Amino acid sequence: MIETEFGFSSTATEVAHGIDLTGKRVVVTGASSGIGVETARALAGIGAEVTLAVRDVAAGEKVAQEIGGKVEVARLDLTDLSSVDEFARSWSGPLHVLVNNAGVMATPERYTEQGWEWQFATNHLGHFALATGLHSALKAAGNARIVSVTSRGHMLSPVIFDDVHYAFRSYEPWGAYGQSKTANVLFAVEATRRWEADGITANAVMPGAIYTNLQRHIGPSDVDPAIIKTTEQGAATSVLVATSPLLEGIGGRYFDDCDETRTADHRDETPPMRGVARFALDPGNAARLWTYSETLLAKA
Template sequence: MKTEFGFSSTALEVSEGIDLTGRRAVVTGASSGIGVETARALATRGAEVTLAVRDTEAGERTARDIGGNVHVARLDLTDLASVEAFTSAWTGPLHVLVNNAGVMATPQQHTEQGWEWQFATNHLGHFALTTNLHQALKAAGNARIVSLTSTGHMISPVVFDDIHYAFRPYDPWSAYGQSKTANVLFAVEATRRWAEDGITANAVMPGAILTNLQRHTEGQGSGTMPAELLKTVEQGAATSVLVATSPLLEGIGGRYFNDCDEAQTVDRRGELPRLQGVARYALDPDAAARLWAYSENLLAKA
């Protein structure tokens, strides 16, 4: 599908004329970066927005800055007790869930369960959050999930035989890549499982934006991008907001979007930094089903 928007569109531009009054949204990682602008656009269009953040003081500052019907709740995606507390406290329907929080190219680290840190944060934490909120999403009748990914998914598929680097040498970028592939696969399988409940999920590549996400990259990541390929935070939030709100996306799920359009599926990675498209393995329904079962099993043992 194609839209009238593109690289330079902003979150407020793509949501212009859309009334979200009466709709409830959660945005994870919404105390900085594109999460703030995603939340701002949703609230500006009338939604009741909850900022799900680790740093609630920063979240409160953001909520005051945005104004409107904005709440703050603590959520640490690497802490399953925190995820459980957040979801247990949620009541009523949830119309939009933007799984925006994430880490990039971190030094080697594991959770107390032995899970690789980037996979645990970017995928497993959001997986636990979303599956726990399934009934709230179902109650909305036409809920949308936005799964933030990256062209970094082209660095690595999910390596099922050694996701947590028990045998292969740790590489921060391959770990980031497989976690971002997992974000796409999640959208594919969530849509397959939950479309009958009126729930759709899509993966979104926001673009290259200089935010706190790059704090571990030592000059790599967006810092190496030519200036003409960098986006502002308002532009970076646009694809998330479009996928979360546009009537064009009604009933559409399991797809990958960047620059406010659905991306082309590719079988070979292009040259950096102009990576385009989505790797075929990231949309593979068999891999998506395998990842879902694997994630459920991990969480059941935790």
């Protein structure tokens, strides 16, 4: 179990202090707002060459200008496979850190042109396609890390393999969000199993509850003010997993408040839901999700 000196109140800058990423190349998805901005800022601040992978290039350019340093912007729409493919094909050279940060939460019912449920498509399938498309670049780095941003909301639902896209069930925004966030954890488990021989590890991180654009579809009453973090605090666990020497060669794990967290067999009745559900770390579920995801993308 990995434990650090940092915790709930730590900021991304504090976590990154003393680490040198000069010459390292990083991609952060969804880095035009929220914790993506602070993740990119902290990594650029310790020398990394950061690419902001964003849907809104103009917004990304403003962030890049504000951050300064070696920060570039590239268009990426995770629900558009041609956009994901173009991003991956245009990448040249090694990639040392991929932060799969972008996401949506509790959206109204919506589907992609392939018929994929919107949250699963955005939060998992787009990032899956991106990571697999960048595999050779990650391998070329020799010791690459993938940060898969998840949520305690994963406890709301395992991946329902028999009906991922709500063809037979009534759509439920939080259930759809939950299974997409479970998928983010399972991806880290299976990516590590498949790719650690290539020097690639992946870990899942729970950033905490932060008021950002992610909450556009929910009301303030849905979030307990006592557990709210700033965006700087929310980015801390992502930055820790991306940079800490403690995680060298470590993958397939779940981190919350800058520490690896316990496995839970029951969801807490009252917030915050602590720990990581056992089904989200199950290697059988992880392998099944990987194969299922490959099949979907092959048919797209």
